[in-house]
Amino acid sequence: xxxxxxxxxxxxxxxxxxxxxxxxxxxxxxxxxxxxxxxxxxxxxxxxxxxxxxxxxxxxxxxxxxxxxxxxxxxxxxxxxxxxxxxxxxxxxxxxxxxxxxxxxxxxxxxxxxxxxxxxxxxxxxxxxxxxxxxxxxxxxxxxxxxxxxxxxxxxx
Amino acid sequence: xxxxxxxxxxxxxxxxxxxxxxxxxxxxxxxxxxxxxxxxxxxxxxxxxxxxxxxxxxxxxxxxxxxxxxxxxxxxxxxxxxxxxxxxxxxxxxxxxxxxxxxxxxxxxxxxxxxxxxxxxxxxxxxxxxxxxxxxxxxxxxxxxxxxxxxxxxxxxxxxxxxxxxxxxxxxxxxxxxxxxxxxxxxxxxxxxxxxxxxxxxxxxxxxxxxxxxxxxxxxxxxxxxxxxxxxxxxxxxxxxxxxxxxxxxxxxxxxxxxxxxxxxxxxxxxxxxxxxxxxxxxxxxxxxxxxxxxxxxxxxxxxxxxxxxxxxxxxxxxxxxxxxxxxxxxxxxxxxxxxxxxxxxxxxxxxxxxxxxxxxxxxxxxxxxxxxxxxxxxxxxxxxxxxxxxxxxxxxxxxxxxxxxxxxxxxxxxxxxxxxxxxxxxxxxxxxxxxxxxxxxxxxxxxxxxxxxxxxxxxxxxxxxxxxxxxxxxxxxxxxxxxxxxxxxxxxxxxxxxxxxxxxxxxxxxxxxxxxxxxxxxxxxxxxxxxxxxxxxxxxxxxxxxxxxxxxxxxxxxxxxxxxxxxxxxxxxxxxxxxxxxxxxxxxxxxxxxxxxxxxxxxxxxxxxxxxxxxxxxxxxxxxxxxxxxxxxxxxxxxxxxxxxxxxxxxxxxxxxxxxxxxxxxxxxxxxxxxxxxxxxxxxxxxxxxxxxxxxxxxxxxxxxxxxxxxxxxxxxxxxxxxxxxxxxxxxxxxxxxxxxxxxxxxxxxxxxxxxxxxxxxxxxxxxxxxxxxxxx
Numbered sequence: 001x002x003x004x005x006x007x008x009x010x011x012x013x014x015x016x017x018x019x020x021x022x023x024x025x026x027x028x029x030x031x032x033x034x035x036x037x038x039x040x041x042x043x044x045x046x047x048x049x050x051x052x053x054x055x056x057x058x059x060x061x062x063x064x065x066x067x068x069x070x071x072x073x074x075x076x077x078x079x080x081x082x083x084x085x086x087x088x089x090x091x092x093x094x095x096x097x098x099x100x101x102x103x104x105x106x107x108x109x110x111x112x113x114x115x116x117x118x119x120x121x122x123x124x125x126x127x128x129x130x131x132x133x134x135x136x137x138x139x140x141x142x143x144x145x146x147x148x149x150x151x152x153x154x155x156x157x
Numbered sequence: 158x159x160x161x162x163x164x165x166x167x168x169x170x171x172x173x174x175x176x177x178x179x180x181x182x183x184x185x186x187x188x189x190x191x192x193x194x195x196x197x198x199x200x201x202x203x204x205x206x207x208x209x210x211x212x213x214x215x216x217x218x219x220x221x222x223x224x225x226x227x228x229x230x231x232x233x234x235x236x237x238x239x240x241x242x243x244x245x246x247x248x249x250x251x252x253x254x255x256x257x258x259x260x261x262x263x264x265x266x267x268x269x270x271x272x273x274x275x276x277x278x279x280x281x282x283x284x285x286x287x288x289x290x291x292x293x294x295x296x297x298x299x300x301x302x303x304x305x306x307x308x309x310x311x312x313x314x315x316x317x318x319x320x321x322x323x324x325x326x327x328x329x330x331x332x333x334x335x336x337x338x339x340x341x342x343x344x345x346x347x348x349x350x351x352x353x354x355x356x357x358x359x360x361x362x363x364x365x366x367x368x369x370x371x372x373x374x375x376x377x378x379x380x381x382x383x384x385x386x387x388x389x390x391x392x393x394x395x396x397x398x399x400x401x402x403x404x405x406x407x408x409x410x411x412x413x414x415x416x417x418x419x420x421x422x423x424x425x426x427x428x429x430x431x432x433x434x435x436x437x438x439x440x441x442x443x444x445x446x447x448x449x450x451x452x453x454x455x456x457x458x459x460x461x462x463x464x465x466x467x468x469x470x471x472x473x474x475x476x477x478x479x480x481x482x483x484x485x486x487x488x489x490x491x492x493x494x495x496x497x498x499x500x501x502x503x504x505x506x507x508x509x510x511x512x513x514x515x516x517x518x519x520x521x522x523x524x525x526x527x528x529x530x531x532x533x534x535x536x537x538x539x540x541x542x543x544x545x546x547x548x549x550x551x552x553x554x555x556x557x558x559x560x561x562x563x564x565x566x567x568x569x570x571x572x573x574x575x576x577x578x579x580x581x582x583x584x585x586x587x588x589x590x591x592x593x594x595x596x597x598x599x600x601x602x603x604x605x606x607x608x609x610x611x612x613x614x615x616x617x618x619x620x621x622x623x624x625x626x627x628x629x630x631x632x633x634x635x636x637x638x639x640x641x642x643x644x645x646x647x648x649x650x651x652x653x654x655x656x657x658x659x660x661x662x663x664x665x666x667x668x669x670x671x672x673x674x675x676x677x678x679x680x681x682x683x684x685x686x687x688x689x690x691x692x693x694x695x696x697x698x699x700x701x702x703x704x705x706x707x708x709x710x711x712x713x714x715x716x717x718x719x720x721x722x723x724x725x726x727x728x729x730x731x732x733x734x735x736x737x738x739x740x741x742x743x744x745x746x747x748x749x750x751x752x753x754x755x756x757x758x759x760x761x762x763x764x765x766x767x768x769x770x771x772x773x774x775x776x777x778x779x780x781x782x783x784x785x786x787x788x789x790x791x792x793x794x795x796x797x798x799x800x801x802x803x804x805x806x807x808x809x810x811x812x813x814x815x816x817x818x819x820x821x822x823x824x825x826x827x828x829x830x831x832x833x834x835x836x837x838x839x840x841x842x843x844x845x846x847x848x849x850x851x852x853x854x855x856x857x858x859x860x861x862x863x864x865x866x867x868x869x870x871x872x873x874x875x876x877x878x879x880x881x882x883x884x885x886x887x888x889x890x891x892x893x894x895x896x897x898x899x900x901x902x903x904x905x906x907x908x909x910x911x912x913x914x915x916x917x918x919x920x921x922x923x924x925x926x927x928x929x930x931x932x933x934x935x
Contacts, residue, residue, distance in 0.1 A: 011263055077210070078209075079253070081206075081252060094524075104212070106211040106212055107212035108212060109205070127745060132273070133275075136252065157528075
């Protein structure tokens with residue numbers, strides 16, 4: 001549990017996070033990583049160095065001071081990429097591989113679904129769809145989608 | 158993504174050998190307006206994300222003067238001229254690539270893209286670095302040499318980047334959904350049987366025609382025999398005999414022809430299926446290890462087994478039935494029109510409507526059945542998940558939970574099936590109803606025409622007989638669409654394998670080495686797996702007869718080097734030479750004959766011990782097998798088995814211990830008497846006592862051969878002439894045990910760390926288990 005931060009964070013001219021720990025050692029290019037990016041994104045965040053070693057564990061983002069939290073949040077936002085599908089406009093065919101054109105929380109896009117096995121069931125009702133290049137698209141609640149999206153999705157489940 | 162067109166001259170400021178290119182159409186006008194006189198675009202990349210990782214398109218252009226970039230949202234062009242200290246770097250994280258332009262003290266710009274654009278990004282960096290170098294030093298770069306696509310062997314306009322496996326045209330091909338046209342590719346396998354196929358077709362024609370004779374004969378039977386009898390005329394027995402003989406004859410003819418047709422076509426389709434299976438498997442065996450790494454065994458087995466069978470059934474049953482139906486409908490139409498065009502028109506009118514209705518219901522059913530298929534796969538996957546892990550399930554006492562999981566999958570299966578059955582149970586009665594309605598129309602119009610004396614009762618009967626036949630066929634015809642789609646999908650999956658060209662290609666002009674000495678040289682070898690670089694810049698020279706030990710942590714690249722030497726993969730940079738010849742120019746089979754491989758987990762095929770030892774040399778004499786077993790210290794335990802060398806081992810065979818299996822695999826390697834020996838963790842999975850036995854066996858094996866050994870347990874490598882210490886894909890230390898210990902470097906630390914653990918056997922086991930879990934994670 002970290003109530004008071006025993007480390008300092010800053011951003012350098014290269015846009016990288018710089019970490020200064022209690023030992024006074026300055027480490028550049030540290031990366032915040034969510035331990036449970038989908039199930040509980042705000043709990044359990046680790047700051048790791050470039051070699052992948054954990055420097056500090058943050059139980060909850062709220063535990064951090066505002067300034068620190070903003071730095072971490074901005075960095076997470078700039079690297080995290082799990083577009084959430086809001087609506088499925090169209091699919092090129094019901095046989096895979098097929099091109100899906102979707103509306104996500106990050107704008108409209110299309111991707112190639114290689115096979116039905118690329119649609120992974122997370123804890124219901126969430127689904128995770130990985131495209132040909134390994135990008136993960138999340139459907140948080142498949143029953144909350146609109147009717148036509150649900151019907152399209154249903155053909156692949 | 159870059160698409161340079163060839164140019165003959167190189168204008169000022171452009172590196173010779175690099176040609177100009179066309180920009181993407183959506184950006185062309187805008188981007189070109191940005192270019193000043195004499196400035197030319199050399200490479201471009203379309204990005205699909207903005208800095209906040211929202212989907213938005215943008216363009217980056219490398220010209221001979223500067224780097225230009227814009228995004229769709231603001232349409233503002235930003236530029237950076239070439240100057241000292243600029244660098245362009247790329248990296249990726251969870252599917253998002255980042256391209257950063259830096260100077261000595263800050264970040265100038267950052268672009269984001271999804272990994273589909275990675276190849277373009279790498280090319281962009283390549284061009285940028287070349288141009289920057291040229292602008293700063295003025296030294297022109299050598300023109301790029303002609304390159305071939307490793308997959309389709311076409312000459313490419315631009316060289317492929319490392320990590321890129323295929324040219325753009327190859328990669329776009331694979332990702333199209335299956336089309337029905339794929340089925341025509343089966344012709345390649347049908348061609349050898351075209352004679353028999355033609356005979357089958359003619360027989361189909363004949364038998365269909367024969368089945369159409371009986372309804373035709375009912376017409377005169379009715380008009381010339383039965384109706385006159387009702388009107389008081391006696392029955393003409395001669396005429397009756399004639400017609401009835403005709404009916405019987407037609408039936409027998411149809412039977413004979415039908416039998417011959419079905420038999421011939423079943424014969425042919427079975428052969429086509431078998432050829433397809435064999436060809437696919439043979440092709441599969443030639444593919445590189447890389448291919449198998451990325452595929453699930455079950456999937457490949459399904460493709461070769463059930464998909465070929467599905468195609469087979471499609472050809473022999475569905476396609477045949479469909480052809481028959483089409484022929485029958487065509488012939489019937491001709492007959493009906495020739496008898497009475499008006500009645501024929503009325504009879505055929507409901508046909509398209511009924512066909513359409515059936516198709517509608519079918520379509521709904523098809524999606525349902527597809528769903529049933531997928532749910533069924535889910536049920537089996539629960540089984541596939543738990544049965545191999547039964548020991549874990551039992552150990553953690555989770556039988557109840559697994560049973561629950563299975564029940565849930567089954568419940569889902571039931572639920573989906575129930576839903577489908579609701580429509581399905583309606584289907585057959587509906588078809589019957591529609592048929593009856595169609596007949597009703599014919600009756601109505603027929604009676605009206607009979608009453609007007611336009612047709613005879615016989616004609617009406619014949620019409621009814623014909624029409625009821627072909628309404629029945631409508632159902633099976635409507636199924637054809639989905640059968641065709643399924644067969645097309647299956648064909649595509651088969652051709653996916655057949656079209657895959659091995660990433661370890663056979664040399665075009667093979668070099669033969671009559672005598673192999675066993676000198677292996679790795680020259681600046683680099684290997685990438687996908688986008689991840691596994692080894693870099695490795696140079697090792699191994700003399701004939703020398704024993705080399707590869708040492709390093711898990712993931713340091715030891716197994717990669719072994720895989721590269723075996724040519725399971727091909728190097729992405731540099732070369733591996735055997736006796737001074739690049740191994741890529743040696744025929745693969747000939748080359749691998751010189752390699753004996755002993756793996757951590759020895760694999761025994763189902764068969765006798767003797768067969769397993771002689772796997773690499775099936776014609777080995779019994780004396781040779783025994784001699785190899787003796788040398789591998791396997792002879793004695795083999796004799797203790799009930800059937801000696803004839804004992805069955807492998808899956809479903811006799812259970813052997815890890816050490817025993819390992820000694821059999823050592824005997825297998827000894828028997829082929831290879832010049833090069835590779836021991837990949839040969840003693841890791843056994844305890845120290847067994848290891849000693851195996852060590853003794855190995856001593857015989859190693860003698861006089863070039864040996865490359867990998868071992869976690871450093872003590873097993875003490876006999877090695879040289880040890881090569883690897884870390885993160887690079888060679889960091891070389892020397893024998895004593896030298897490396899004296900240096901007190903990486904090896905020293907590794908050795909110390911292990912020595913502390915070797916106090917007891919228990920600790921050692923734990924160490925190995927740890928290491929294995931580490932490997933499992935890789």
